[in-house]
Amino acid sequence: MVRQVTATGHPAPVGVAKVAGSTGSVRLAGVSKVFGRGSSAVRALDKIMLEVPPGEFTCLIGASGCGKSTLLSLVAGLEQPTSGTVSVSGRVAIMFQEPALFPWLTAAGNVELALRARGVGRAERRQRAAELLEMVHLTGFGGKRPHELSGGMRQRVALARALAQDADVLLMDEPFGALDAMTRDLLHDELDRVCAGRQLTTLFVTHNVREAVRLGDRVVVLSSRPGRVVDQFDVPIERPRRIDSTPVAELAARITDRLREEMSHGSQ
Amino acid sequence: MDPSDKAEAGTALPAYAERLAWLEAQEAAPPADSRGRRLAAGFWAALWPKVLAVAIVLAIWQAIHVSGWKKLIFPGPGGTLADLWDQLQTGLLWHAIATTAERAVIGFGLAVLIGSVIGALVSRIPPLRAAVGSMITGLQTMPSIAWFPFAIILFGINTTAILFVIVLGAAPSIANGLIAGVDYTPPLLLRAGKMMGLGRLSLYRHLILPASLPAFVAGLRQGWAFAWRSLMAGELLVIIANQPSLGVLLSTDQDQADMQGATSIMIVILVLGIVVHTLFSMADRSIRRRWGLSGTV
Numbered sequence: 001m002v003r004q005v006t007a008t009g010h011p012a013p014v015g016v017a018k019v020a021g022s023t024g025s026v027r028l029a030g031v032s033k034v035f036g037r038g039s040s041a042v043r044a045l046d047k048i049m050l051e052v053p054p055g056e057f058t059c060l061i062g063a064s065g066c067g068k069s070t071l072l073s074l075v076a077g078l079e080q081p082t083s084g085t086v087s088v089s090g091r092v093a094i095m096f097q098e099p100a101l102f103p104w105l106t107a108a109g110n111v112e113l114a115l116r117a118r119g120v121g122r123a124e125r126r127q128r129a130a131e132l133l134e135m136v137h138l139t140g141f142g143g144k145r146p147h148e149l150s151g152g153m154r155q156r157v158a159l160a161r162a163l164a165q166d167a168d169v170l171l172m173d174e175p176f177g178a179l180d181a182m183t184r185d186l187l188h189d190e191l192d193r194v195c196a197g198r199q200l201t202t203l204f205v206t207h208n209v210r211e212a213v214r215l216g217d218r219v220v221v222l223s224s225r226p227g228r229v230v231d232q233f234d235v236p237i238e239r240p241r242r243i244d245s246t247p248v249a250e251l252a253a254r255i256t257d258r259l260r261e262e263m264s265h266g267s268q
Numbered sequence: 269m270d271p272s273d274k275a276e277a278g279t280a281l282p283a284y285a286e287r288l289a290w291l292e293a294q295e296a297a298p299p300a301d302s303r304g305r306r307l308a309a310g311f312w313a314a315l316w317p318k319v320l321a322v323a324i325v326l327a328i329w330q331a332i333h334v335s336g337w338k339k340l341i342f343p344g345p346g347g348t349l350a351d352l353w354d355q356l357q358t359g360l361l362w363h364a365i366a367t368t369a370e371r372a373v374i375g376f377g378l379a380v381l382i383g384s385v386i387g388a389l390v391s392r393i394p395p396l397r398a399a400v401g402s403m404i405t406g407l408q409t410m411p412s413i414a415w416f417p418f419a420i421i422l423f424g425i426n427t428t429a430i431l432f433v434i435v436l437g438a439a440p441s442i443a444n445g446l447i448a449g450v451d452y453t454p455p456l457l458l459r460a461g462k463m464m465g466l467g468r469l470s471l472y473r474h475l476i477l478p479a480s481l482p483a484f485v486a487g488l489r490q491g492w493a494f495a496w497r498s499l500m501a502g503e504l505l506v507i508i509a510n511q512p513s514l515g516v517l518l519s520t521d522q523d524q525a526d527m528q529g530a531t532s533i534m535i536v537i538l539v540l541g542i543v544v545h546t547l548f549s550m551a552d553r554s555i556r557r558r559w560g561l562s563g564t565v
Contacts, residue, residue, distance in 0.1 A: 078459060078462070078463070091465075092463070093463060093464075094459075094460075094463045096456060096459075096460070098456060100456045100457055100459070100460040102457060102460075102475065102478070102479075103558075103559040103560060103561075104478040104479070104481065104558070104559060105478075113464065113466075113474055114464045116470075116474075117464040117465045117466045117470065118465060137288055145558060145559070145560060146560065147559065147560020148560070150292075152291065153292075161464075165463075165464055165465065182287075182291060183291060185287075186284075186287055186288060186291060189284060
């Protein structure tokens with residue numbers, strides 16, 4: 001079912017073309033992560049089973065402290081699991097809550113550095129960076145430095161930079177958490193468009209249930225301390241979606257109830 | 269239907285573009301002043317407090333002179349500045365300035381080179397840091413004049429001895445600046461760089477080094493202060509025949525009890541030091557402005 005949604009929802013690539021068909025996928029099998037040792041050890045993640053098939057947009061939702069960011073770090077390879085296996089096929093790019101742009105480079109320079117890291121030649125870099133900035137509607141802002149841009153623009157540069165890595169798997173750690181509602185809404189549209197155009201496999205972490213339903217093909221609910229997968233919801237709502245539409249709100253309400261239930265378990 | 273199809277077809281685009289335009293109008297930064305005006309304003313803002321400070325110093329100096337304290341040997345600003353003016357008409361002072369400046373450039377250049385290499389190695393190689401990290405700071409606190417007997421015995425009374433002490437005085441500050449810069453590279457940026465697939469070397473070149481720049485410039489500035497002091501100490505101690513330098517002139521004035529001459533040379537030394545220091549401050553400010561770290565913009 002989920003795969004079907006992906007297949008019909010994400011047709012031909014548009015924009016900067018990448019070979020059709022995503023190759024990226026993520027599989028976590030019994031993954032646990034423990035920080036510290038002995039009596040002070042904290043179990044952040046407990047036997048996580050999660051599969052993100054190629055081309056799917058999966059949202060991870062949970063209260064703060066449920067190990068969402070840890071999970072992304074494991075998938076990104078920035079940390080190693082204590083037990084279990086993390087298998088990722090394809091190139092991985094990550095977007096953080098902060099844009100994490102390099103302040104000494106211009107917007108275009110930031111994108112170009114990602115291209116350079118991939119070994120793209122100098123002349124091609126400039127052209128590709130311009131294309132990517134155009135894709136996130138930042139044509140004409142390439143020469144600006146990060147501090148000269150607004151929060152939303154910075155996050156769009158970060159998206160362009162993530163796309164420049166030509167990743168198959170895009171990891172997003174509450175990338176719009178620090179933005180105002182208007183800007184966030186706009187970036188949701190942006191992300192929809194980009195993911196559809198590139199057949200990206202996306203793992204999106206958020207604590208905003210509506211955002212998860214607005215964006216995801218599937219929403220995975222994590223429990224807190226330790227983080228466990230407690231439930232999954234397919235999102236059969238047709239795109240384009242609006243965050244304030246009734247189907248989105250209804251499903252979000254159901255997921256919120258489930259989340260509340262989980263949190264009350266946790267506090268008992 | 270997919271949103272991107274609509275966007276491509278141009279039906280959904282107007283609404284999107286409208287919202288984007290609206291948001292960007294809200295977010296747009298106020299237009300910056302023209303570069304020329306900003307520079308001029310910055311120059312004036314930096315200049316007037318300095319002019320005022322000099323005026324106050326001259327006034328106090330004149331007041332002491334007028335009060336008659338040590339009247340025979342303590343010159344007033346008028347006489348001293350006239351003496352300085354006369355000296356500036358002679359080739360000797362310019363020759364001395366040239367010699368001193370040349371030593372400063374070579375010595376500081378060597379210190380930058382050596383300090384940067386040491387800083388780069390120490391910051392990236394943990395055992396090396398454990399071994400010599402605190403030694404670098406220790407070396408920094410050692411008064412460089414204490415190195416002169418060692419240097420003179422080792423190299424003799426010559427320029428090499430002076431350059432040796434300049435390097436010892438300035439290199440630790442420069443190395444420490446770079447080490448601090450590397451240490452304070454924001455971890456988030458490092459993660460972003462690693463995820464981009466930057467290798468060890470390109471991570472260093474494209475991320476860690478640029479991120480260290482502000483701290484490195486601060487190290488250069490401090491290193492310069494040490495280099496300039498070491499150089500002056502050196503020129504007073506290591507007097508080489510037929511090679512006039514600012515230190516030699518100062519020492520000659522001392523021998524001849526020429527207070528006006530000595531004070532003139534001191535003013536030259538002070539001004540030269542301030543000019544170079546100002547250059548570093550300008551570099552520092554320009555970095556801050558470009559990075560968005562300063563309050564202006």
